[in-house]
Amino acid sequence: MTTTNLLEFDLEGLAAFCERLGEKRFRATQLFRWIHQRGASDFGQMTDLAKSLREKLATTARIEALPVATQQESTDGTIKWLFDVGDGNAVEAVFIPEDDRGTLCVSSQAGCAVGCRFCSTGHQGFSRNLTTGEITAQLWFAEHFLRKHLQRNERVISNVVMMGMGEPLQNYSALVPALRTMLDDNAYGLSRRRVTVSTSGVVPMIDRLGADCPVALAVSLHAPNDPLRDDLVPLNRKYPIAELLEACKRYLAHAPRDFITFEYCMLDGVNDQPEHAKQLLDLVRASGVSCKFNLIPFNPFPASGLLRSPQPRVLAFAKVLSEAGIVTTVRKTRGDDIDAACGQLAGDVKDRTRAAERMAERRASGRTIVLHPVTATAPQEH
Ligand code: SF4
Numbered sequence: 113m114t115t116t117n118l119l120e121f122d123l124e125g126l127a128a129f130c131e132r133l134g135e136k137r138f139r140a141t142q143l144f145r146w147i148h149q150r151g152a153s154d155f156g157q158m159t160d161l162a163k164s165l166r167e168k169l170a171t172t173a174r175i176e177a178l179p180v181a182t183q184q185e186s187t188d189g190t191i192k193w194l195f196d197v198g199d200g201n202a203v204e205a206v207f208i209p210e211d212d213r214g215t216l217c218v219s220s221q222a223g224c225a226v227g228c229r230f231c232s233t234g235h236q237g238f239s240r241n242l243t244t245g246e247i248t249a250q251l252w253f254a255e256h257f258l259r260k261h262l263q264r265n266e267r268v269i270s271n272v273v274m275m276g277m278g279e280p281l282q283n284y285s286a287l288v289p290a291l292r293t294m295l296d297d298n299a300y301g302l303s304r305r306r307v308t309v310s311t312s313g314v315v316p317m318i319d320r321l322g323a324d325c326p327v328a329l330a331v332s333l334h335a336p337n338d339p340l341r342d343d344l345v346p347l348n349r350k351y352p353i354a355e356l357l358e359a360c361k362r363y364l365a366h367a368p369r370d371f372i373t374f375e376y377c378m379l380d381g382v383n384d385q386p387e388h389a390k391q392l393l394d395l396v397r398a399s400g401v402s403c404k405f406n407l408i409p410f411n412p413f414p415a416s417g418l419l420r421s422p423q424p425r426v427l428a429f430a431k432v433l434s435e436a437g438i439v440t441t442v443r444k445t446r447g448d449d450i451d452a453a454c455g456q457l458a459g460d461v462k463d464r465t466r467a468a469e470r471m472a473e474r475r476a477s478g479r480t481i482v483l484h485p486v487t488a489t490a491p492q493e494h
Pocket residue numbers: 224225226227228231232233234235276277278279311312332491492493494
């Protein structure tokens with residue numbers, strides 16, 4: 113009999129599921145806490161639930177993480193997981209520990225249809241949207257794995273960034289319940305400002321997100337004018353920069369004390385010249401959008417034909433913006449030894465396919481999946 117994976121639900125969805133089982137809605141809150149706060153996957157553990165409910169759940173529901181194909185840990189503590197999502201597809205999540213926070217970078221799609229030039233995921237094409245459960249499962253697994261791994265009783269992941277594989281706003285209906293679970297005090301209880309959706313600029317969905325769930329917004333800008341952005345981020349042909357900036361302004365009306373983070377991947381000789389910095393400055397000043405910039409060192413991959421900007425040029429670019437009063441950071445590269453840095457999250461398609469084939473072989477042979485590293489180069493996410 114087919115069972116329902118309860119990771120597919122936010123609290124409201126779980127309450128509706130409980131009602132369908134003939135149970136009171138408040139049971140859902142207890143169940144939700146067991147699943148997300150305590151990491152339970154066995155209904156037998158949930159001793160404060162009525163036995164009759166546990167029996168119903170045992171025949172109708174399950175709590176199931178994604179199979180882990182590989183896990184790699186960097187010397188700097190960064191951990192990257194490759195999850196099998198079936199049919200030869202795999203997605204990645206990365207945990208990045210820092211002194212004052214633990215950030216999980218989460219994927220929303222297997223592949224991506226946007227096709228940004230500097231992004232290895234984009235070069236691999238689109239396979240499919242992840243379900244809500246597959247998005248939530250990355251956090252559920254990582255949080256509870258890390259508590260055991262790091263021997264911590266309290267929350268390990270304090271921030272989530274939807275910056276892994278895929279364009280989250282092209283998978284909106286699955287994304288929003290997953291975001292609500294991240295924010296829910298009965299689950300992860302993350303503050304709205306500690307959950308970031310990163311988009312390449314799907315304008316209508318920026319408006320919907322503002323109305324439905326105004327978490328922090330990062331926008332992959334990467335160019336200061338339309339001709340250049342049309343080339344780097346093809347979605348710009350549909351939603352040009354002026355429309356995108358207007359959408360950013362409308363978004364901030366839902367969260368007036370917030371700002372937009374503009375991501376800008378520094379590409380040697382392409383978008384990293386002093387005149388680009390000047391244009392960028394004029395652009396954001398004229399838009400009136402409260403913003404900060406995050407300059408990202410490009411992680412080259414052969415098919416892109418692009419190179420990383422030299423560090424002095426990145427710093428000079430940052431100086432132009434910061435001297436004009438715009439907070440500008442240069443992203444630190446983390447997890448280099450396991451290819452978990454920004455723009456490396458999706459993995460080389462051959463490596464991902466090999467990993468998925470290995471998993472399929474193991475499933476076919478009934479053997480357990482063992483964790484072991486693969487050599488992967490990863491996706492340039494927004
Ligand atoms: S940068 Fe983001 S939107 Fe662009 S192709 Fe990569 S995953 Fe898709």
